[in-house]
Amino acid sequence: MKTRVVVLACLFAYSVSAQETPKNYTDFPIIVTIQFHALSLPFKNLKGNFKNVGIGIGTEVGHNKKQTWVTQVGVLWYHNKHVGNGFMPHVQTVWRPTVSDDVYTELKAGIGYLLSSRPVNSWKQINGTWEPVGRKGKGMLAIPVGISVGSNTIASNALLSPFVTYQFMLASGYNTSLPVVPATILQTGVRLHQKS
Amino acid sequence: MKISAQTIVVLTLLIGCASQRLVITISPCTTEIYKNNAYSKADDINRALTKLTQSGVPGVTFAMYSSEGWFETSSGFVSLEDKLSMQSCHLQYLQSISKTYMAVALLKLHEQKKLDLNKSITTYLPEKYSRYISDAESITVNMLLNHTSGIPEYNSVPSYVTKLLQQPDYLFTPEDYLAYIEKKPLEFEPGSRYIYRNTNYVILALIADAITGDHAVFISENIFKPLGLHQTFYRNESNYLDYPNLTQTYWDRHSNNILENVSALQRNNVECLIGDDGIVATAHDAVKFLKGLMEGKLLQPETLELMKAWINNRNGKPEYGLGLDYAMLGGHEAWGHSGGGIGAGCQLYYFPEKGLYFFVGINLGTVTDSPIHKQAETALNELYKAMLD
Numbered sequence: 001m002k003t004r005v006v007v008l009a010c011l012f013a014y015s016v017s018a019q020e021t022p023k024n025y026t027d028f029p030i031i032v033t034i035q036f037h038a039l040s041l042p043f044k045n046l047k048g049n050f051k052n053v054g055i056g057i058g059t060e061v062g063h064n065k066k067q068t069w070v071t072q073v074g075v076l077w078y079h080n081k082h083v084g085n086g087f088m089p090h091v092q093t094v095w096r097p098t099v100s101d102d103v104y105t106e107l108k109a110g111i112g113y114l115l116s117s118r119p120v121n122s123w124k125q126i127n128g129t130w131e132p133v134g135r136k137g138k139g140m141l142a143i144p145v146g147i148s149v150g151s152n153t154i155a156s157n158a159l160l161s162p163f164v165t166y167q168f169m170l171a172s173g174y175n176t177s178l179p180v181v182p183a184t185i186l187q188t189g190v191r192l193h194q195k196s
Numbered sequence: 197m198k199i200s201a202q203t204i205v206v207l208t209l210l211i212g213c214a215s216q217r218l219v220i221t222i223s224p225c226t227t228e229i230y231k232n233n234a235y236s237k238a239d240d241i242n243r244a245l246t247k248l249t250q251s252g253v254p255g256v257t258f259a260m261y262s263s264e265g266w267f268e269t270s271s272g273f274v275s276l277e278d279k280l281s282m283q284s285c286h287l288q289y290l291q292s293i294s295k296t297y298m299a300v301a302l303l304k305l306h307e308q309k310k311l312d313l314n315k316s317i318t319t320y321l322p323e324k325y326s327r328y329i330s331d332a333e334s335i336t337v338n339m340l341l342n343h344t345s346g347i348p349e350y351n352s353v354p355s356y357v358t359k360l361l362q363q364p365d366y367l368f369t370p371e372d373y374l375a376y377i378e379k380k381p382l383e384f385e386p387g388s389r390y391i392y393r394n395t396n397y398v399i400l401a402l403i404a405d406a407i408t409g410d411h412a413v414f415i416s417e418n419i420f421k422p423l424g425l426h427q428t429f430y431r432n433e434s435n436y437l438d439y440p441n442l443t444q445t446y447w448d449r450h451s452n453n454i455l456e457n458v459s460a461l462q463r464n465n466v467e468c469l470i471g472d473d474g475i476v477a478t479a480h481d482a483v484k485f486l487k488g489l490m491e492g493k494l495l496q497p498e499t500l501e502l503m504k505a506w507i508n509n510r511n512g513k514p515e516y517g518l519g520l521d522y523a524m525l526g527g528h529e530a531w532g533h534s535g536g537g538i539g540a541g542c543q544l545y546y547f548p549e550k551g552l553y554f555f556v557g558i559n560l561g562t563v564t565d566s567p568i569h570k571q572a573e574t575a576l577n578e579l580y581k582a583m584l585d
Contacts, residue, residue, distance in 0.1 A: 177564035
């Protein structure tokens with residue numbers, strides 16, 4: 001754990017001193033992700049972090065000339081057999097210093113609304129009779145925080161940026177005994193900037 | 197990388213087996229029950245249990261023994277999916293009531309001079325386990341039994357809770373549980389106060405294993421068999437919870453009155469627990485155990501007195517003995533234990549003034565809050581009143 005923190009700190013420290021805007025960067029790229037969701041504290045139960053796959057789509061807009069500050073919006077969905085599937089629209093502010101022309105890093109944090117379903121069909125007693133209510137779950141406010149590493153591949157009129165992201169998320173109001181539950185989202189994806 | 201047809205077949209079978217573990221069958225059962233419809237308080241008790249199931253609890257089963265003899269009854273469903281009625285012969289999860297059985301086993305070892313309650317746990321506990329416990333030398337066996345050890349709780353550690361929910365098929369070992377408290381300081385000076393901690397009873401089971409070879413066999417030989425508890429089970433075979441008469445269990449995951457079937461999670465969880473939990477029994481067998489204990493069929497009178505050496509809580513009120521809880525139920529003194537899990541909850545108590553024993557078990561989880569619990573509590577109070585007044 002300590003080694004991981006040191007490596008990441010060095011990476012970000014170096015990247016602050018070497019910021020360049022990637023060529024062919026445009027606002028509103030398409031961001032496509034594949035992710036794994038787990039109800040877990042960060043860097044715990046690592047095997048379990050690779051079991052519940054999902055997909056996501058989003059875009060971003062830059063806030064400065066070098067595009068080191070951007071806002072990303074997107075939605076993600078995951079299948080989780082044991083704790084229920086999830087669908088989450090989210091918005092995140094991203095600080096994206098570049099390490100070199102080809103490699104960049106990200107720190108991101110934001111807010112989302114997690115619609116989490118139940119893992120199995122459920123029941124509710126209505127007027128003394130048990131009625132099936134399907135898998136309908138609960139909406140919860142979520143705070144995702146993440147780190148990423150990616151690279152830039154520049155084509156003639158496009159910028160392709162594959163990346164991996166490790167996000168830790170806290171969702172509020174799971175139940176009255178567990179007011180906050182942790183989750184991790186391990187993502188890999190690509191940003192496609194296409195110049196018109 | 198080539199994947200052969202054989203590999204695909206093997207993988208398909210493995211996936212098939214994994215899914216199959218989650219399928220749990222439940223059936224009506226037919227073992228002998230003691231309905232005793234002539235029991236003078238039968239109507240009041242049945243009314244209270246009906247109120248309990250109308251408050252949103254799927255099913256409840258109840259057994260009691262008093263001067264009028266046995267009385268058993270049930271209400272609601274053992275399985276909402278199959279609309280099968282709960283019956284007295286359905287097995288219930290005893291959850292933490294298992295601690296009373298564990299304590300009796302340790303006290304039997306004490307009677308057999310194989311265990312000194314006042315010696316440090318390091319005398320008996322193998323080093324591979326004691327290394328996880330801070331200041332283990334300063335903790336006695338007696339302190340584990342009455343929760344005055346100061347050892348921290350394992351089952352409220354967030355990484356344990358998330359792993360349990362996210363990986364319900366993972367089979368925890370006792371060492372896994374102890375690893376969650378590794379390097380954690382004691383919560384207070386051993387012997388200085390009382391705080392209920394499940395970890396104490398996991399360690400007691402490991403001590404009993406070290407002395408007897410297998411604490412589950414010892415419990416079976418020294419408690420189940422002498423009392424004729426034929427419908428009580430604890431780690432007696434692999435997959436010991438695969439009984440067709442074991443209740444289905446439900447959990448209000450989001451505290452909003454909606455219940456989901458968590459039988460697979462409950463079963464896998466309980467299957468791994470040792471000492472602090474793990475016993476399943478019919479309501480009748482549970483009462484028979486407590487009755488046998490109080491009537492001196494298991495322990496010598498002076499040992500039974502040790503169980504009732506109550507430790508006071510911070511308000512100076514008696515709270516816990518050795519594996520026995522001191523409670524006031526319906527305004528009456530009661531000795532026994534309660535239990536709660538992700539899919540079940542129960543109480544097993546003896547009212548010494550009344551000479552009355554009862555067990556009540558529900559197939560709704562009680563470890564996290566639900567609005568159903570509040571209404572259920574009202575119905576429970578009516579049940580105490582029906583039994584005692």
